[in-house]
Amino acid sequence: MLVTVYEDGALRRRPDDVIVEEPMTIQLDGNIVSTTMRTPGNDYELAAGFCFSDGLLDGAAVKGVRYCADGAASESQFNVVTVETGGKAPVPTPRLGTTTSSCGLCGNDAIEALCDRLERLPATPPIDLDVLTSIPNAASGGQGLFSTTGAVHGAAAFTPAGEVLITREDVGRHNAVDKVVGRMLLDGQLPATGLGLFVSGRASFELVQKAWAAGFGTLIAVSAPTALAVQTARRAGLMLAGFVRDERLNIYAPERMPL
Amino acid sequence: MLVTVYEDGALRRRPDDVIVEEPMTIQLDGNIVSTTMRTPGNDYELAAGFCFSDGLLDGAAVKGVRYCADGAASESQFNVVTVETGGKAPVPTPRLGTTTSSCGLCGNDAIEALCDRLERLPATPPIDLDVLTSIPNAASGGQGLFSTTGAVHGAAAFTPAGEVLITREDVGRHNAVDKVVGRMLLDGQLPATGLGLFVSGRASFELVQKAWAAGFGTLIAVSAPTALAVQTARRAGLMLAGFVRDERLNIYAPERMPL
Numbered sequence: 001m002l003v004t005v006y007e008d009g010a011l012r013r014r015p016d017d018v019i020v021e022e023p024m025t026i027q028l029d030g031n032i033v034s035t036t037m038r039t040p041g042n043d044y045e046l047a048a049g050f051c052f053s054d055g056l057l058d059g060a061a062v063k064g065v066r067y068c069a070d071g072a073a074s075e076s077q078f079n080v081v082t083v084e085t086g087g088k089a090p091v092p093t094p095r096l097g098t099t100t101s102s103c104g105l106c107g108n109d110a111i112e113a114l115c116d117r118l119e120r121l122p123a124t125p126p127i128d129l130d131v132l133t134s135i136p137n138a139a140s141g142g143q144g145l146f147s148t149t150g151a152v153h154g155a156a157a158f159t160p161a162g163e164v165l166i167t168r169e170d171v172g173r174h175n176a177v178d179k180v181v182g183r184m185l186l187d188g189q190l191p192a193t194g195l196g197l198f199v200s201g202r203a204s205f206e207l208v209q210k211a212w213a214a215g216f217g218t219l220i221a222v223s224a225p226t227a228l229a230v231q232t233a234r235r236a237g238l239m240l241a242g243f244v245r246d247e248r249l250n251i252y253a254p255e256r257m258p259l
Numbered sequence: 260m261l262v263t264v265y266e267d268g269a270l271r272r273r274p275d276d277v278i279v280e281e282p283m284t285i286q287l288d289g290n291i292v293s294t295t296m297r298t299p300g301n302d303y304e305l306a307a308g309f310c311f312s313d314g315l316l317d318g319a320a321v322k323g324v325r326y327c328a329d330g331a332a333s334e335s336q337f338n339v340v341t342v343e344t345g346g347k348a349p350v351p352t353p354r355l356g357t358t359t360s361s362c363g364l365c366g367n368d369a370i371e372a373l374c375d376r377l378e379r380l381p382a383t384p385p386i387d388l389d390v391l392t393s394i395p396n397a398a399s400g401g402q403g404l405f406s407t408t409g410a411v412h413g414a415a416a417f418t419p420a421g422e423v424l425i426t427r428e429d430v431g432r433h434n435a436v437d438k439v440v441g442r443m444l445l446d447g448q449l450p451a452t453g454l455g456l457f458v459s460g461r462a463s464f465e466l467v468q469k470a471w472a473a474g475f476g477t478l479i480a481v482s483a484p485t486a487l488a489v490q491t492a493r494r495a496g497l498m499l500a501g502f503v504r505d506e507r508l509n510i511y512a513p514e515r516m517p518l
Contacts, residue, residue, distance in 0.1 A: 003509045023367055
């Protein structure tokens with residue numbers, strides 16, 4: 001699109017790439033489970049990855065993923081994606097209850113529910129720190145949108161040797177991670193034991209929980225983690241590093257590294 | 260907390276501030292409407308602002324906001340906040356239905372529902388562009404957390420003269436905006452006609468929708484907007500600028516400025 005630039009006291013018009021953000025509704029066996037604002041592309045991976053990371057599959061195999069195209073043809077039919085397990089996955093429960101519940105249900109319970117079902121990760125050899133600091137550059141080869149729009153986040157799965165296996169981008173960091181996890185799920189590559197996950201930007205609780213659910217042993221972020229992200233990584237047995245740049249990083253979990 | 264730093268090939272330990280992220284459940288007249296991951300602080304503003312921005316109040320006055328403290332005393336009781344309208348607000352409907360709905364309900368409908376209820380903003384005199392480029396610096400005086408943690412977002416309301424009225428911070432950009440809007444709602448200062456809203460980072464659809472709902476005529480962001488944010492701002496009659504830094508900015512809405 002054309003944008004008006006104000007610089008050095010003067011206005012001028014120039015073309016500008018803007019990242020696309022559209023709602024996508026995810027269904028599991030025909031039940032709506034979430035609507036997320038996402039960058040279109042790799043939608044099947046996003047839907048499958050979301051259902052997996054949120055624990056909605058409960059071990060059920062994904063038999064198919066498809067756009068909801070049984071209604072009248074319209075643009076928005078490509079904004080609804082259904083993950084099919086043939087009814088093997090449990091019926092999802094609404095996250096928003098309208099019953100009066102006082103303190104009965106709160107966010108802490110939701111966090112416990114997400115984490116309680118997950119086993120502590122198996123111990124795997126730590127990935128070399130110089131490999132970790134090389135990943136942001138290695139992964140940025142697959143992050144074409146960021147450089148043109150400045151508005152997109154990236155996620156990547158990588159090996160202990162520093163090989164980047166999959167990179168995905170999205171306006172939402174959590175969606176980029178769901179796309180990576182969804183690709184691996186659809187390819188039968190989960191759990192991601194021994195592999196690392198890279199995210200641009202910050203590491204929140206949500207990203208640690210998704211990495212844990214997929215079985216990654218290491219999560220590295222370009223920016224800072226939150227306190228709950230650190231706490232959850234320690235609980236998971238996940239190696240969590242932040243401010244990962246060329247030649248440097250901060251290790252938040254485990255709490256103590258052998259020096 | 261203590262963090263292990265890897266730099267120049269060596270490991271050392273040093274203290275590090277990490278941003279706090281905790282779940283907060285928002286209730287409206289006893290009905291759960293949302294659980295958000297937020298930085299504790301200004302919780303009443305966040306709850307009131309969220310209910311207002313999402314259109315849940317439907318014109319009803321807020322009679323009170325309180326922590327849910329009628330259960331057994333526990334830490335988590337400060338993670339549930341109830342907004343009271345004495346039943347004047349409509350009963351919220353679940354966002355996640357478990358009925359089979361095919362294409363009947365999707366994210367596009369949700370976006371329409373959020374925007375349809377909003378009137379186009381009244382025309383107000385445009386804020387001077389040099390005032391807009393001064394806001395990031397002016398607002399950062401109130402953004403103490405960012406410099407120490409590198410993980411927090413800020414939002415601020417400002418006047419056409421460049422005076423910063425309110426600044427709020429949070430691990431979530433949308434929460435920082437809800438806190439600003441909530442403060443103004445509780446102070447009887449909405450709609451924010453003629454005022455501007457500043458956000459650190461990017462401008463998504465969600466932020467434009469919140470600015471529109473609160474009546475701000477101008478939204479400026481430090482980073483890029485999304486395509487849907489631009490489209491929504493044009494629909495709202497909201498002035499939207501991105502990449503706002505010292506001395507420069509990009510104007511995305513209105514589509515065409517008088518040159």
